[in-house]
Amino acid sequence: MTNIYDERHFELTVNGERRQVVDVYPGESLLTVLRDRLGLTGAKGACEEGECGSCSVLLDGNLVCSCLVLAASATQSSVVTVEGLGGATDMQTAFVECGAIQCGFCTPGLIMAATNLLERSSEPQTDEIREALAGNLCRCTGYGRIVEAVQTVIAQRGQGAA
Amino acid sequence: MVALNHGSQRIGPDELVVSLKDVPELSIIEVDHEQRFLRIGAGVSWDELLGAPVDTLVPCLTQAARTVGSHQIRTAGTIGGNIATASPAGDGVCALVALDAVAVLTSPEGQRRVSVEHVATGPKRSVLANDEFIESIEMPIVDGWQAYSKIGTRNAMVISVAGVAVVLSANSNSCRIALGSVGPTVILAEDASAFARDSIDWSTIEISADSLERIGELVQQAATPIDDHRSTAAYRSHSVGVLARRLIERGVQEMRNST
Numbered sequence A: 001m002t003n004i005y006d007e008r009h010f011e012l013t014v015n016g017e018r019r020q021v022v023d024v025y026p027g028e029s030l031l032t033v034l035r036d037r038l039g040l041t042g043a044k045g046a047c048e049e050g051e052c053g054s055c056s057v058l059l060d061g062n063l064v065c066s067c068l069v070l071a072a073s074a075t076q077s078s079v080v081t082v083e084g085l086g087g088a089t090d091m092q093t094a095f096v097e098c099g100a101i102q103c104g105f106c107t108p109g110l111i112m113a114a115t116n117l118l119e120r121s122s123e124p125q126t127d128e129i130r131e132a133l134a135g136n137l138c139r140c141t142g143y144g145r146i147v148e149a150v151q152t153v154i155a156q157r158g159q160g161a162a
Numbered sequence B: 001m002v003a004l005n006h007g008s009q010r011i012g013p014d015e016l017v018v019s020l021k022d023v024p025e026l027s028i029i030e031v032d033h034e035q036r037f038l039r040i041g042a043g044v045s046w047d048e049l050l051g052a053p054v055d056t057l058v059p060c061l062t063q064a065a066r067t068v069g070s071h072q073i074r075t076a077g078t079i080g081g082n083i084a085t086a087s088p089a090g091d092g093v094c095a096l097v098a099l100d101a102v103a104v105l106t107s108p109e110g111q112r113r114v115s116v117e118h119v120a121t122g123p124k125r126s127v128l129a130n131d132e133f134i135e136s137i138e139m140p141i142v143d144g145w146q147a148y149s150k151i152g153t154r155n156a157m158v159i160s161v162a163g164v165a166v167v168l169s170a171n172s173n174s175c176r177i178a179l180g181s182v183g184p185t186v187i188l189a190e191d192a193s194a195f196a197r198d199s200i201d202w203s204t205i206e207i208s209a210d211s212l213e214r215i216g217e218l219v220q221q222a223a224t225p226i227d228d229h230r231s232t233a234a235y236r237s238h239s240v241g242v243l244a245r246r247l248i249e250r251g252v253q254e255m256r257n258s259t
Helices: A030-037 A090-097 A107-120 A126-132 A144-158 B059-066 B071-076 B079-085 B091-098 B190-199 B209-222 B233-257
Strands: A009-014 A017-022 A056-059 A062-065 A078-080 B029-032 B037-041 B102-107 B110-115 B120-122 B133-140 B144-151 B162-169 B174-180
Touching: A009 A030, A030 A056, A056 A107, A056 B071, A062 A107, A062 B071, A090 A107, A090 A144, A107 A126, A107 A144, A107 B071, A126 A144, B059 B091, B059 B144, B059 B162, B079 B091, B079 B133, B091 B144, B091 B162, B091 B174, B144 B233, B162 B233, B174 B190, B174 B209, B174 B233, B190 B209, B209 B233
Parallel strands: A009 A078
Antiparallel strands: A009 A017, A056 A062, A056 A078, B029 B037, B037 B133, B102 B110, B102 B133, B144 B162, B162 B174
């Protein structure tokens, strides 16, 4: 059993696996621990203040900015990163096929946000999609093709293709 | 967390950080329908405030919640955190002040209740002692009309340039107007609230155009905005008056239409 008072050594459940995190500075964000301690570089670090959404992960099924989560506070939680989605999901494929990617830096965060949206709502309207993705900044695409990719997945799943 | 990421704050080797994230008692939402009363745990997230039962019982709080950050921020951020941050731009605080909500503060010495209006004493300053935390927020369920509006540069991820919450009570024929981002703390516009109460004809549920203008002026007088990187004081003063006037106009109209 982990000593909960030893904040320099704790365990996290990431993508279904118990991972040891050793010798950390207790102020490290979940983003830093994922990337620099656990080698999971899918979540990106840009603003590190919750503005850009490029570090989005699921914490107990809720979409969060991993840069705003104190890693040591997440020992009782289940973390899912883009690596944990299980390969090329229909959402990831739709992003590729719709051209919803240019430089790709925002893409993991957007994939997490879009995947999470369709878990909460099966057929969101365009306004709902835009509101749900409002916390993910993309400076390349202008968002049109990203919304299109999400709508493509909604249509595919509606036809039972997923 | 932002201060830690940017290195402007460090956790020292002898410092202890206590996370309140997994304390179930802080996640309650209790409704007392008989007493017309709602208690919300300080750890309830914005996302939880968007849905039942809060959305129908205190809709201005739900409206404020929807304007906070992004979905990512709303799943992590809490109503208690909004109060403790003591920002004059706190969207939830503005709604809670208009609702006449009370914060329940807990420390080893026991509990005390402080009106949300008086928890913040200035920007980032509050009455909270070092060993004290916000446990819950208590508020009346008000029959009538209520709403929150704010101005910013975008619909999402915006810290308000000016915000206004209005609560009209059909039972006590009263009005409370709270103003955000136009002073060192969220402000209760007392003169404007009293004038609105007295100038609404509560039997026909009507208000004159002149009275609405006057409410806008009184709100502007209550505001003490500053120039900063988000807005000029002049624009804040103008917009807070317009927001209040429009909210009262809409509230009176919608109350009349619903009776």
